[in-house]
Amino acid sequence: MSTLALISAETIVKRVNRLPALSASVARLAALAGDENATVAELEGVVRPDIALTANLLRYANSAAVRGRAEVVTVRDAVLRLGRQQLWNIAASGSLAKVIPTSLPGYGFETLGFWRHSVAVAVLAQRIADAAGLELRVHAFTAGLMHDVGKLVVEEFLASSKAAVLARMGEGGMAFVASEREVLGTDHTEVGGRLAERWGLPSAVVTCCRGHHEPEALGDVPERRLACAVHVANALAHGMGLGADVGELRRKTDAGAMARLALDTPKLEVIACASLDEIERLASGFGGKA
């Protein structure tokens, strides 16, 4: 393992800036999503100029899963039917789906595999955050959805260093994210945090990108429990076979995170089986990736 291809901070910034931005409506909705006083008119005002979001929203509002008696034809009706939370989830999903490249060979991910994993963690994080009654739960879905975006940047460096990363995992039983850090000098959580920041995502989401492997290391910040929810959701998704990549099951599940959310394995099993249908539905029928 003599050829260490450490990535410099400047190189990362350059690559982060090269990725396409999320649609402008996402950052604006991020602010409104957490605002209980946001009006329907304000939400409508953000959605309407974004044609792709409008189309996704109407499609979802009329899908079998949520369809009511009457067809939804206007943005206003869709916002009313789905609510602030779902609108935010849909906007984030649609915009992420558009920036995922066609393949991520470095991580052994197919595009659809990355998408499926992102959606799985989003749905599971939402359910975990709801069950634990987290204050920041409005951002749980998006935090789960975006947790691995750093991989979109680290990907191209990993492709050439994959053997070194895998060797470390094999030799010392090292966790995947630690091997990544040792070989590349950075990892997808650090890079993901920068990317999420550049995309104008809420600080709760940025923090979860950074802290989803070691939520306890975040210290006593308001976002810590949300990061714990994403951490556990991520582990559960990998266990369920929704997101096997080169890292496989080589990850540590933090007992502190489970305790902080008052979770145990049986409770997670309930969440897992309640989520599978929704994950499969969102992964296959939404965002134009399937």
Place this chain on the structure above:
Amino acid sequence: MTPSHPAGPLRARADAGLRSITVGIAALEVSKDPGTLLVTYALGSCIGLILHDPVQRAAGLLHFMLPLSRTAPEQAKLRPEMFADTGVPLLFERMARLGCKMSDLVIRAAGGGSFLDGEGVLDIGNRNYTILRKMLWKSGLMITAEDVGGTRSRTVRVYPATGEVFVRSGSEEAPL
């Protein structure tokens, strides 16, 4: 659903001409058509239970996710394949309907992986395996071959005509 981890370049045998039947998460498939193969992708803590009948040249593959249906009785009614205690009997039943005799069945299992922590913080894989063993033991059945536990994710391929089973993890593939 389209598989997210299609077969890689590594193949233990040529699949040319065979029709691949994908077994999703919380699903099962059986086949006695020699022109088919059964595949399930990315078994993490889930377990793939494989039955083969060399007499009927039939095979079945169940991909279950959780040990016990009492976790979610309503879900279990809709998708019994999700749980070991409802899925395993269903797999045997489906094989019987293909004309298979219980005594002819060769039983193999793969999956049931765990995370690296070893603290058992999230030990669904272990629970899955324990319940499966218990169920089979109660019925006087034995697992002939298995590749379970550890931190690998597994993809399983089953050939009804020959009874061959291959387990792939990352870039390595081995017969079971």
